[in-house]
Amino acid sequence: MSGVDWVVLGGGLIGLLFGGIGQRSGFCFLRGLNGLWLQQDARKLKMFFMAMATALLATQLLVWVSGLDLGRAHYLQRNPAWLAIVLGGAMFGYGMVLSNACGARSLVLLGQGNLRSLTVLLCLGVAAYMASSGVLAPVRLWLEGLVRPSLAAPDLTGLVATTGMSVGLSRLLVTLPLAALLFYFALRKGRVQADPSALLAGALIGLLVTTGWWLTGIVGDDVFDPVRLATLTFIAPIGESIQYLMIATGMSVSFGVSVVAGVIVGSLIMALITGQFTWQGYQSIGQLQRGILGGLMMGVGGVMALGCSIGQGLSGFSTLSISSLVAIAAILLGAWLGLKSPVRVASAGS
Numbered sequence: 001m002s003g004v005d006w007v008v009l010g011g012g013l014i015g016l017l018f019g020g021i022g023q024r025s026g027f028c029f030l031r032g033l034n035g036l037w038l039q040q041d042a043r044k045l046k047m048f049f050m051a052m053a054t055a056l057l058a059t060q061l062l063v064w065v066s067g068l069d070l071g072r073a074h075y076l077q078r079n080p081a082w083l084a085i086v087l088g089g090a091m092f093g094y095g096m097v098l099s100n101a102c103g104a105r106s107l108v109l110l111g112q113g114n115l116r117s118l119t120v121l122l123c124l125g126v127a128a129y130m131a132s133s134g135v136l137a138p139v140r141l142w143l144e145g146l147v148r149p150s151l152a153a154p155d156l157t158g159l160v161a162t163t164g165m166s167v168g169l170s171r172l173l174v175t176l177p178l179a180a181l182l183f184y185f186a187l188r189k190g191r192v193q194a195d196p197s198a199l200l201a202g203a204l205i206g207l208l209v210t211t212g213w214w215l216t217g218i219v220g221d222d223v224f225d226p227v228r229l230a231t232l233t234f235i236a237p238i239g240e241s242i243q244y245l246m247i248a249t250g251m252s253v254s255f256g257v258s259v260v261a262g263v264i265v266g267s268l269i270m271a272l273i274t275g276q277f278t279w280q281g282y283q284s285i286g287q288l289q290r291g292i293l294g295g296l297m298m299g300v301g302g303v304m305a306l307g308c309s310i311g312q313g314l315s316g317f318s319t320l321s322i323s324s325l326v327a328i329a330a331i332l333l334g335a336w337l338g339l340k341s342p343v344r345v346a347s348a349g350s
Contacts, residue, residue: 004252007220007227011255014208014215015262016269018232022108023267024274025201027051029309030096030105033335043195046186047202052317053182054206059318060175062210064168068217072229074306075316076154080323081144081304088304089312089327093334095297097341098290102309103234103298107260111267113279119288120295121238127299128239140304156320174320208232209314216255230255231318233311235302305330 001009021027025047032045062068070076096102099120101109106117106124130136153159160170186199212231220227237256244257271277282288302308305327307316312331316324 002225003220003222004225004227007215007255008253008258010215010219011212011258012262014212014232015259015264016266017262018104018205018208018259019108019111019263019266019268020270021201021204021266022104022263023112023270023276025198027108027201027205028101028105029313030100030102030335033332034339037336037339043198047198048313049182049186050199050202051206051209051314053179053186054203055209055314055318056175056182056206056320057179058207058210059213060171060320062214064171066214066218068213070213070217070229070319071154072217073319073321075312075319075321075324077151077321077323078154079148079150080326081146081148082323082326083147084140084143084304085306085323085327086330087143088301088306089330090334090337091297091301092305092308093301093331093336094338094341095294095301095334096309096331097294097335097338099294099298100291103238103302104232104263104308104310107234107238107263108267111264112271113277115279115281116287116291119282120291120298122242123292123295124235124299124302125239125242127296128235128303129243129299131300131303132236132239136300140300143304151322153322155322159322171320178320206314209318212255212259212315213318220255227255231315232259233307233315234260235299235308235311239299301334 026044027047028044029048032042032048035041035044059070063070092102099106101117101120103121103124106120109117110121127136131140151159152162156174157167157171160174161167165173186202209231213229216227216231217229233256237254237260240254241257241260244251244253268277282291298308302311305312306323307313307327309331312324312327317328
């Protein structure tokens with residue numbers, strides 16, 4: 001098989017594992033924030049911290065060992081569109097609350113029979129394409145052109161290296177303290193401790209992020225048939241998956257599409273094994289309205305912010321991208337506004 005074939009096959013396997021782990025553990029950034037801010041329970045957020053720390057440490061180790069050039073990833077930009085990233089991140093965070101799940105979690109929920117997530121995913125995918133190349137693209141491009149100051153370096157490693165320090169030492173001095181801090185938040189003892197199995201799930205998801213970088217950046221590194229450097233992210237791939245379902249004969253399966261399909265199948269298998277598969281639907285018109293609006297906001301916002309809570313929160317963060325840190329902060333702001341809003345979505349069993 002060619003490198004592209006291995007990338008597609010590997011993407012499906014990564015998605016399969018993500019779906020199974022996500023279904024079994026309830027891995028979800030929004031659930032973590034909801035637990036911390038509204039219930040003073042940080043267990044789910046500890047799982048996300050573990051995923052962040054593992055993805056960061058493993059990815060930077062991969063770069064050091066293999067020489068993988070993360071500069072080819074779209075997260076690393078010297079002149080990011082700051083206004084679009086901040087507005088998009090806030091939109092995504094607020095939409096995530098309205099929908100009661102991000103794109104990745106919606107795929108997992110769909111696999112276990114939640115038809116509310118199907119509505120969210122359809123709206124998210126269509127909105128993502130509207131913003132990337134459809135009727136909303138001119139507005140997005142206009143916003144992206146408003147505020148674009150240049151950075152001394154696109155990532156924290158490069159920023160430290162501008163002091164004259166070697167890149168290798170800069171990577172070490174940035175990666176180890178950040179990873180240690182996240183591991184501390186994930187593992188520290190408190191009033192409520194995280195379940196060891198949940199922490200293991202977070203670590204495995206973090207490793208899946210690094211596996212995606214390895215798969216597309218090394219296995220798929222073919223000068224004659226190159227593969228775009230990418231790993232776990234779910235906004236554009238969900239839109240691309242919807243497009244593939246409609247015109248499969250006119251396009252090839254990509255890494256992102258195979259990951260999306262794998263997540264649904266992995267969640268379905270795990271739900272059937274554990275007896276948690278059950279059909280669910282909307283219980284009110286208001287809940288449907290919030291799901292539609294939330295999906296649209298996540299689709300448009302995710303494109304503007306260059307990623308979602310997984311794409312920026314794990315994948316972008318693992319590159320030490322400065323713009324990813326800004327996007328994560330904007331997503332947090334949007335989620336906080338949503339969770340504190342009187343229009344908060346009622347629990348949908350996510």
